[in-house]
Amino acid sequence: MSLIHLSSPHVSKANATDRVMRLVLIATLPALIALTIFFGWGSLIQLLLACTSALAFEAVCLRMRKRPILFFLRDGSALVTAVLIALAIPPFAPWWVVVIGTFTAIVIAKHLYGGLGNNPFNPAMVAYALLLISFPAEMTQWNAPFVLIGDNWNVLASFTDSLVIIFSSINHGMIDAYTGATPLEVLKHRGGMTTEEVWRNDPVLSQGVFAWYGISAAWLMGGIFLIYRKVFTWHAPFAMITTLFVLSSLFYAGDPSNFADPFLHIGVGATMMCAFFIATDPVSGATSNKGKVIFGIGVGALIYIIRTWGSYPDAAAFAILLMNLSAPFIDHYTQPRSYGHARANRGIGGGK
Amino acid sequence: MTRIYSFHGGIHPPENKRQSLGAPIRQAPLPARLILPLQQHIGKAATPLVEVGDQVLKGQKIAEPTGHVSAAIHAPSSGIISYIGLQPVPHASGLESPCIVIETDGQEQWCELHPIENYRDLDKKELLKHIRDAGITGLGGAGFPTDIKLNLSKDHIVNTLIINAAECEPYITADDALMRERPNDILTGVEIIAHLLQPSKILIGIEDNKPNAIKALRDAIRERNLPIELVVVPTRYPSGGEKQLIQLLTSIEVPSGSIPADVGIVCQNVGTAAAIYRAVIHGEPLISRIVTLTGFALGHRQNYEALIGTPFSVLLEAADVDRSKMFRLVMGGPMMGISIEDDRIPLIKTTNCIIAATQEEMPPAPPAQPCIRCGMCEQVCPATLLPQQLYWFAKGREFEKARHHNLFDCIECGACAYVCPSNIPLVQHYRFAKSEIRNEEAEQLKAAQARERFEARQARLVREELEKEQRRKERAEAAAREQARKKAEADSVSSDTPDPEAELKKLKSAASIARTKLKKASEALKNAEEKGLDGTEKLKETVAQLEEKAAAAENAWQQATGAEQ
Ligand code: SF4
Ligand code: SF4
Numbered sequence: 001m002s003l004i005h006l007s008s009p010h011v012s013k014a015n016a017t018d019r020v021m022r023l024v025l026i027a028t029l030p031a032l033i034a035l036t037i038f039f040g041w042g043s044l045i046q047l048l049l050a051c052t053s054a055l056a057f058e059a060v061c062l063r064m065r066k067r068p069i070l071f072f073l074r075d076g077s078a079l080v081t082a083v084l085i086a087l088a089i090p091p092f093a094p095w096w097v098v099v100i101g102t103f104t105a106i107v108i109a110k111h112l113y114g115g116l117g118n119n120p121f122n123p124a125m126v127a128y129a130l131l132l133i134s135f136p137a138e139m140t141q142w143n144a145p146f147v148l149i150g151d152n153w154n155v156l157a158s159f160t161d162s163l164v165i166i167f168s169s170i171n172h173g174m175i176d177a178y179t180g181a182t183p184l185e186v187l188k189h190r191g192g193m194t195t196e197e198v199w200r201n202d203p204v205l206s207q208g209v210f211a212w213y214g215i216s217a218a219w220l221m222g223g224i225f226l227i228y229r230k231v232f233t234w235h236a237p238f239a240m241i242t243t244l245f246v247l248s249s250l251f252y253a254g255d256p257s258n259f260a261d262p263f264l265h266i267g268v269g270a271t272m273m274c275a276f277f278i279a280t281d282p283v284s285g286a287t288s289n290k291g292k293v294i295f296g297i298g299v300g301a302l303i304y305i306i307r308t309w310g311s312y313p314d315a316a317a318f319a320i321l322l323m324n325l326s327a328p329f330i331d332h333y334t335q336p337r338s339y340g341h342a343r344a345n346r347g348i349g350g351g352k
Numbered sequence: 353m354t355r356i357y358s359f360h361g362g363i364h365p366p367e368n369k370r371q372s373l374g375a376p377i378r379q380a381p382l383p384a385r386l387i388l389p390l391q392q393h394i395g396k397a398a399t400p401l402v403e404v405g406d407q408v409l410k411g412q413k414i415a416e417p418t419g420h421v422s423a424a425i426h427a428p429s430s431g432i433i434s435y436i437g438l439q440p441v442p443h444a445s446g447l448e449s450p451c452i453v454i455e456t457d458g459q460e461q462w463c464e465l466h467p468i469e470n471y472r473d474l475d476k477k478e479l480l481k482h483i484r485d486a487g488i489t490g491l492g493g494a495g496f497p498t499d500i501k502l503n504l505s506k507d508h509i510v511n512t513l514i515i516n517a518a519e520c521e522p523y524i525t526a527d528d529a530l531m532r533e534r535p536n537d538i539l540t541g542v543e544i545i546a547h548l549l550q551p552s553k554i555l556i557g558i559e560d561n562k563p564n565a566i567k568a569l570r571d572a573i574r575e576r577n578l579p580i581e582l583v584v585v586p587t588r589y590p591s592g593g594e595k596q597l598i599q600l601l602t603s604i605e606v607p608s609g610s611i612p613a614d615v616g617i618v619c620q621n622v623g624t625a626a627a628i629y630r631a632v633i634h635g636e637p638l639i640s641r642i643v644t645l646t647g648f649a650l651g652h653r654q655n656y657e658a659l660i661g662t663p664f665s666v667l668l669e670a671a672d673v674d675r676s677k678m679f680r681l682v683m684g685g686p687m688m689g690i691s692i693e694d695d696r697i698p699l700i701k702t703t704n705c706i707i708a709a710t711q712e713e714m715p716p717a718p719p720a721q722p723c724i725r726c727g728m729c730e731q732v733c734p735a736t737l738l739p740q741q742l743y744w745f746a747k748g749r750e751f752e753k754a755r756h757h758n759l760f761d762c763i764e765c766g767a768c769a770y771v772c773p774s775n776i777p778l779v780q781h782y783r784f785a786k787s788e789i790r791n792e793e794a795e796q797l798k799a800a801q802a803r804e805r806f807e808a809r810q811a812r813l814v815r816e817e818l819e820k821e822q823r824r825k826e827r828a829e830a831a832a833r834e835q836a837r838k839k840a841e842a843d844s845v846s847s848d849t850p851d852p853e854a855e856l857k858k859l860k861s862a863a864s865i866a867r868t869k870l871k872k873a874s875e876a877l878k879n880a881e882e883k884g885l886d887g888t889e890k891l892k893e894t895v896a897q898l899e900e901k902a903a904a905a906e907n908a909w910q911q912a913t914g915a916e917q
Contacts, residue, residue, distance in 0.1 A: 007691075007777055008686075008690065009688070010686040010714050012717060013363075016718070016721075017721045020726060116721075116722045231726075232727075283725050287730065288730065335738060336736050337736060338735055338737055338761050339599070339608075339734065339735040339761060341608050341758065345756055345758065
């Protein structure tokens, strides 16, 4: 008889990793739409560029590591990384920025560490941090949201013009007319002004901030969708946002003229994206629910500290990388209490 | 009403129970050959009482328990013993094991039965012996000999008796059918169990997906006015796991490494209760059971009452199997059952279900992808473990870490593997790690035992040497005393003063000899104590004696020199 011998269980839920990744991709759609509405076609072009280059790098790596290429390409993890990079960098950054970004993420941060599931750092954030350090000018060159540039919106609204801006180094000056600082940068480099004065005087804050709020709301929507679909749990995002909110509230309450208000902290910059799409990355995050809470608290606190006292305006990438580093340690000290045990085990074990 | 608690995790796999509940329990055909493995239970294999060629009657005991944890086996039908030896048996290893084979004669002739008229008047020991003689083992799970569990009240305080009617695995409906059709058998069985254990509370735990069984049991309990509480729990796999059901009904967790009786609880399955009823009230030993035959390769998916030892092939034929469609044959449920390659193997006491699945029904698992640490496994683990970490450690052969993460509390329920989006066969990895650790431990134990034996031998040699020494010394002393006495006698006669120089030297060397001896002996003692050997008492005594002697010799010499100066 040709019956197959297999270990139990004999059934499994139709619940493939590619499905998880597909859900994550779907959940980034609102943010993509919001970015396109507020900042033009740039993000979409970056996204296509990132996906293509990421898949190419992934295929080459798999080939060199002698793994089945199609089987692993299908898991979609490279696409998720690519999409996150594309949506995190300025929409009109030159094309090579995103290509270097995906190269760093896929080749260095993922495959050199042994591929999917083995990378200690979040690939997208490794790429982002590297780009920010290497190309600070390109990486901070956000165009102003369309509400601030009135008629000139036409230029950014044209798909071909957007392509030209991204791919031609010669015409790069074209974008200069429209670039502006992000709210966090404005606050960072405000000179002697109080927070209140900045808010009144700088159009990015007084009028443009709603564009950023809109994008954060889009990320939030995607995140809630993923929690609803049980792709990840609420622990890390909730802990991270709460920590950031509480910390910024405390400082803001103490000295409102010097510190940014809590809504700004959670509403602009990479906070929402980081909370739902980066801090929830299971591979490089903490394992248990309690661990995830600690991880989220760490990220939230670090973001606040680096934003307020560090030299970079936004801090999500650095905060995440630092917490990635501590994740194994958190894991060892947050084992849940198993059934039938009075206490949870602590530490690594096996050291004897 | 008893409150219902909850356990961590759990899953809701498709139930697939409906298909086998359409028709009432049907009698399976009498096969030409019955194959009875000597080991159908946990513990030692039974010892055959018959020989090839013997004529046996239905219900006759053909193998008796070997030692305490073991169970008897009876002839399920009358016939002739045709073979005793190795046969394929239902076991995950797929290996063969000793069996008794009966060629049935179709007469179904019973041996003499001994029903018990009024079990309450019987001595409990007698009643337990009767149940043991009926070869009853747990019919729900692993097949632990039932009489041992029922004897627990001897050294445990049993305050809660839980009857497991949850039947949480998909596909299986054997207990469900039994409860619908024979609720009174079950309840009488429960009464007998309660009579033996004298619990203060009796709970029947049942999942809410069996409305008919719930109704049948509830009506029967009400009619007979029994002090039994029927607790309906929400359907969630694995609520029928012993530890999970206990947690659901009492919120108590059985401590790791303990048995439920340690926290005052005994669990029995409904099928076991019915078997006890038949053994006590009708005197019938355990020779048949209800088994669910299901899966889409079968024409008649329903419950059968089949004789223990009936080959699977006979049952599959009876259920109108379409072999061309059969892709996977599973004994037990889809979550924890074992896959069977050879359908000549027999039904045993613990076989509650046989699934003949088509390829669409249980497709081969897609190839495993890497673990993305998504944590879904952790969310469903009823033992609150970290399956992804366990997997990591098992794969990397970091067994000590796996154990630190409580690998041995894994009940192998398969919930983690069921939800894993990367299709990793997690349970297989855990089984592998567990068996590796067990092997390693066995090796270590062997080595430790050898070392212990070696050290004990060394200590004995040292001790013997010391004793010999002691005896020699005693003899020498006696001789010396004798000489001294003789000398004193002579002295008293001659009253010659001894040579003081020589005397002094003698005393000195005696003192130094005594010191060395003492040193040696105390070293031996120290060694022995460090290694924790026994026999140190004797060594201690020796040392004390030597100490005295050394002190005496020292004194004598001191005095002598003092007198001299
Ligand atoms: S469910 Fe599978 S992929 Fe997810 S963490 Fe567990 S083992 Fe890894
Ligand atoms: S098989 Fe073990 S690790 Fe997996 S869910 Fe069940 S108890 Fe937890």
